[in-house]
Amino acid sequence: METWYTLNNVDELDSPALVVFPERIKENIRILKEFVPDSNRLRPHVKTNKCAEVCQLLMDAGISKFKCATIAEAEMLAMLAAPDVLLAYQPVGPRGVRLSKLIKKYPSTQFSCLIDNEGTACELSATAIKEGIDIKVFLDLNVGMNRTGIIPEKALSLFKYCQSLTGIVPIGLHAYDGHHNAADLAVRTKGCDEGFLRVESLQKEIALQTGVTPTIVTGGNTTLSIHAKRKNAECSPGTFIFWDYGYHKLFTELHFVFAALLVTRILSKPDDETICIDLGHKSVASENPLDKRVHFLNAPELRPHGHSEEHLILKAEKNNSYKVGDILYGVPFHICPTVALHESVVVAENNRVTGSWNIVARKRKISI
Helix, strand or coil: CCCCCCCCCHHHCCCCEEEECHHHHHHHHHHHHHHCCCHHHECCECCCCCCHHHHHHHHHCCCCEEEECCHHHHHHHHHCCCCEEEECCCCCCHHHHHHHHHHHHCCCCEEEEEECCHHHHHHHHHHHHHHCCCEEEEEEECCCCCCCCECHHHHHHHHHHHHHCCCEEEEEEEECCCCCCCCCHHHHHHHHHHHHHHHHHHHHHHHHHHCCCCEEEECCCCCHHHHCCCCCCEECCCHHHCCCHHHHHHCCCCCCCCCEEEEEEEEEEEECCEEEECCCCCCCCCCCCCCCCEEECCCCCCEEEEECCCCEEEECCCCCCCCCCCEEEEEECCHHHHHCCCCEEEEEECCEEEEEEECHHHCCCCCC
16 A cells, blocks of 8 residues: 555665655745744754755755754755854864864855864964964854853853953853653743843843843754743754654654655564564664664564674564565654765655655765
8 A cells, every 4th residue: 555655666775774754854944944944043953864955945044043062063064054153063173173174165165063072263363363264153052951151041151261261252141941741741841931031131141241132042953832922032952853853752843754764674574573684773763762764654563683793683473474575654753863874865755755855964974
């Protein structure tokens, strides 16, 4: 039976393969703009897709601001002439030099990055002075993620310090709150609002003492529906573009659609209840427990039993009808690192494979 994901020419496709569906990508962009109609308040994170063609679809929809995690992702966006790119990563060591080269090579793109301490600010200032440029920075705020950042209550002095440095221009505040990931929207909202109040308080104090009102960039997918209602913050989801099974199960108020699937084949049936497919660690993100790595749309009853580099072992009911060569269509539980495992994605339109797109920013380096 044909469904939206069935590929009529799947016999021509080697597996495992990551397949994307452009019309469903466009639908997810449309849904995102339902949450946040003002494109000036959207700053999608491209770490999920790492693909120029997908980013072009976002730009075609009127989105001009982006967030990324690597120099390669930033360069990919600059190659598309994206107007505004925030490197949501503190450029420690050689990365600061690479960022300065990026700024000089692509002058039509406004680049910025994160800072959370005076030492790195000094290093970046020295690099900027040497290269004869100004580097715009956002203070990276820790609102409970406890991964990077400075707590908002201690950040005013850092903002002023950055203002005092030559070559460093503080323009914003970055507050990622992915730790608010409870399935209960009310619980998520309470924690999210409490964290944002701290950021707003800092923003007001900075404006009062310096005359600069910094831009706030906040949230990801988990808090999108909450931050979308604010008027004074840019939203930066990433996973929405392809969506995945993990977020689908947890965040029911987000009605994005699956736009990327793993196509895999049954390689062997060692016994009547055991199925081996060609979907190893090298093809699907495997940081989650075994039962939270992939969900098969056309075989939801199959249970994962073992996983290795090239194989995934599944258990089926006795007297099942599965046979060697059968195709399974799987939704990853975590799409972002799954994409990073693939050099390219297969493009499917109208139930047929029609081409491929390179995952160009999967590379550590494009030219810089």
